[in-house]
Amino acid sequence: MRRSRTGRRAGAALALTALTVPLTVAFSTTASATAASSCYAVRGPYQKQAEKFLGLRVDGRQSASDCRAIRAFQTSHGITPNIGYAGPVTWGVMRVVAQQQAAGHQPNRAHKCPTDRGRIACVDLTRQISWVQDGSKLVYGPVPVRTGRNGYETRTGAKRIYWRHLHHVSTLYHVAMPYSQFFDGGQAFHSISGSVWSAPGSHGCVNMRGKDAKKYWSLLKNGDDVYVYGRKPGT
Structure with a gap:
């Protein structure tokens, strides 16, 4: 046909x-x-600071090796776009990480978290770190955390864990909050799937990496003290 x-x-x-x-x-x-x-070839406004933080040659010029090192840091800390550009977000995270590293094994060197209450979870908003201590003895940490963003700040002061839910799901934001340990209204320690260094922050909770939230779950119980102090940069 x-x-x-x-x-x-x-x-x-x-x-x-x-x-x-x-x-x-x-x-x-x-x-x-x-x-x-791809890797961005243009120097960022915080090029020298990034070079110094990463232990690179400090000349303020964006080389291919500089770009790769900055990009590797961005990738490991959940910063997007991860193109090796030393901008304000990247430098802000580097500053926080530097403070976290400086805390070492003595996060309570300034004695801002009480040492007379037995087992207590301390949260330093300024350095974005948390740890668990018994009296003055460090039990676990310090670990990096992500606290409340501007307008949703994690509230400071003395608290106590009053409710724990292993597989909690937020009724407000409809997101999973594994290993939730509530200490102030809707604010709790819990793990997140993303980066604890990512901006702008939580809605008031103390976000943690999975392994850290799991360890906190094993160390703390209802009635244990929590102390939150400082001020998160940008809030």
Whole structure:
């Protein structure tokens, strides 16, 4: 049976579509992969600070090795876009990490968290760290945390854990809050799936890495003291 011109045109159009779609997808995938692996060649406003923090040669110039090092830091700390640009967000995280590293094994060196209450979980908003101590003895930590953003600040002062829920889900934000230990209204210690260094912060809870939240769950119980002090940068 002889095909009409209309039928031939339709067949040709279908064939062209079948070829075009895979090529488009392949091109997009390749372009995305290229963009994801790219490194920004322009120096950022905090280039020298980033170089010093990372132990690089401090000359304020963006070299390929500088970019790779900055990008590796961004990737490991959940900073996006992770293109090796030393901008304010990256430098802000570096400053917090530097303070966390400086805390070492003596986070309560300034004696701001009470040492006369037995087992207590301390939260320093300024340095974005938390630890558990028994009297003056460090039990666990310090560990990095992410506290409340501007307008949703984690409230300071003396608290106590009053409710624990291993598989809690927020009724306000509909997100999972594993290992939740509530100490002040809706504010609690709990783990998150993302980075504890990512901006801008929580809605008041003390966000933790999974392993740290799990350890806190094993160390604390209802009635244990919590003490929150300081002020998170940017709030």
